[in-house]
Amino acid sequence: MSAARREMRQDPTTRTWILIGQGPEEPEGKEAPGACPFCPGREGETPPTIAAVTGPDGAWRVRCFPDRAPVFRIEGAVERAGEGLYDRMRNVGAHEVIVECREHARRLPQFSDAELTDVLRLIQARIADLHRDPRFRYVLLFRNQGPLASSLIDHAHCHLVATCVIPxxxxxxxxxxxxxxxxxxxxxxxxxxxxxxxxxxxxxxxxxxxxxxxxxxxxxxxxxxxxxxxxxxxxxxxxxxxxxxxxxxxxxxxxxxxxxxxxxxxxxxxxxxxxxxxxxxxxxxxxxxxxxxxxxxxxxxxxxxxxxxxxxxxxxxxxxxxxxxxxxxxxxxxx
Ligand SMILES: [Zn+2]
Ligand SMILES: [Zn+2]
Ligand SMILES: [Zn+2]
Structure with a gap:
């Protein structure tokens, strides 16, 4: 099954939606030191900015852009369809990344309250914007800290995933x-x-x-x-x-x-x-x-x-x- 054939299928015994099929190639291998794609100056290595909080100098402080290997695809209709008793639909959704600060090695407890407030404001604005799309039933915000939580990039960031199903x-x-x-x-x-x-x-x-x-x-x-x-x-x-x-x-x-x-x-x-x-x-x-x-x-x-x-x-x-x-x-x- 190719990436284009990726779809959502529902397990009727638990009513859980499962994403079936091979996803896009993950560029998020563990980055070499000094080659972090989320650091300032490397914005060209990620998709273009959707929204940002900027400082007095005009440079971004918090930055949101589409994920480089999105789990869901933004284009097209959901196309809910049946196959006998089974249900399937296209994997329509949005997957965005928010980089939370410019400095590579900072963790959230080291942020000032004002800096963390700016991050929360951008998250809130993105959720409100994604809610304007009537296809999306739920917007999931998650943040993975550390390798055991499957975070491959150390630079502080979180994910927003908008889906047509409720987790x-x-x-x-x-x-x-x-x-x-x-x-x-x-x-x-x-x-x-x-x-x-x-x-x-x-x-x-x-x-x-x-x-x-x-x-x-x-x-x-x-x-x-x-x-x-x-x-x-x-x-x-x-x-x-x-x-x-x-x-x-x-x-x-x-x-x-x-x-x-x-x-x-x-x-x-x-x-x-x-x-x-x-x-x-x-x-x-x-x-x-x-x-x-x-x-x-x-x-x-x-x-x-x-x-x-x-x-x-x-x-x-x-x-x-x-x-x-x-x-x-x-x-x-x-x-
Ligand atoms: Zn970095
Ligand atoms: Zn209450
Ligand atoms: Zn809860």
């Missing part, structure tokens, strides 16, 4: 959030936050507007979630200004990552956001989305050994209780 884990979260709301008329995220703030054993960082805590049943050691304290269903709704907005999130996120990077080196950071409300979709879907879903970030540390059962069946096993993880993270001294 399976998000679909699960949306379903259970709605069920909790249908039954209790309360948001599951808000309920969890109230309990975590009252209990305190799993808290990592708390500000008047955001909270970081280790979840009750984490899949990975030192797994940490970041929630806005006031109910808010979608990340594009976060104000670009103020303590309840992106600057407040940047400050808490930086402190949380500074704690975490004392204890783990490799991790994924993912945004769990509401689906695109401007997308074409069956009527009645997500009818209480604005009340029942609460956006959040999940930081998922990676360790070399992943139990076979976890890999194959997603049956997670975690040797570090979240109460101990949170206590260790709270003990780290951060600026």
């Amino acid at each position: 399976r884990r998000l679909e699960q979260e949306l379903r259970w959030a709605k069920q909790h709301f249908d039954y209790k008329e309360r948001c599951l995220g808000c309920d969890m936050l109230h309990q975590e703030l009252r209990d305190g054993r799993r808290l990592v960082e708390v500000s008047p507007t955001f909270v970081a805590f280790c979840p009750f049943a984490p899949r990975f050691p030192y797994e940490t979630w970041v929630f806005p304290r006031r109910h808010q269903h979608a990340f594009p709704r976060v104000s670009p200004e103020g303590a309840a907005g992106l600057p407040g999130l940047a400050a808490l996120l930086r402190r949380t990552l500074a704690r975490l990077e004392h204890l783990v080196t490799d991790y994924h950071l993912v945004l769990h956001d509401a689906p695109n409300e401007q997308a074409e979709r069956p009527a009645g879907e997500w009818s209480t989305l604005r009340e029942d879903f609460h956006w959040h970030l999940e930081i998922l540390p990676r360790t070399p050994r992943l139990a076979r059962l976890q890999r194959e069946e997603e049956f997670s096993e975690n040797p570090v209780p979240p109460e101990d993880a949170a206590a260790a993270l709270r003990d780290v001294l951060v600026a």
Whole structure:
């Protein structure tokens, strides 16, 4: 099957969409030192800039461009089709990279709060723009830190992937959030936050507007979630200004990552956001989305050994209780 024949197929037993077929050649082999394609002066080695934050000198500080080996293709219609009981569609989507700073060797905890706010602002603007395309049901933001999290380029960057399907884990979260709301008329995220703030054993960082805590049943050691304290269903709704907005999130996120990077080196950071409300979709879907879903970030540390059962069946096993993880993270001294 050639790259042109790449397509999405749904496994009917789990309703999971799988990308089938060979992708484009990966140029992201481990780059030689001094040959990083994300460093200033090498912009010609990546596709052209889509959007950027620029400094007073006119040079970019944060830069977004299409991925060089996109998982999904931007052109054309989705072409949903059946084959007997099976469903397939074209792998339509968008795949963008955001380079988060000019300096090659900086990590997020070394950013100033203002610099991290600029990164979050560009991410938010790109998500809002991708939401204007009605083909895209979901925009996934993820950040891979370190080789165990399969990051091949050390230069600080994250990925945005817009897809015509909702990722399976998000679909699960949306379903259970709605069920909790249908039954209790309360948001599951808000309920969890109230309990975590009252209990305190799993808290990592708390500000008047955001909270970081280790979840009750984490899949990975030192797994940490970041929630806005006031109910808010979608990340594009976060104000670009103020303590309840992106600057407040940047400050808490930086402190949380500074704690975490004392204890783990490799991790994924993912945004769990509401689906695109401007997308074409069956009527009645997500009818209480604005009340029942609460956006959040999940930081998922990676360790070399992943139990076979976890890999194959997603049956997670975690040797570090979240109460101990949170206590260790709270003990780290951060600026
Ligand atoms: Zn670089
Ligand atoms: Zn809520
Ligand atoms: Zn989540």
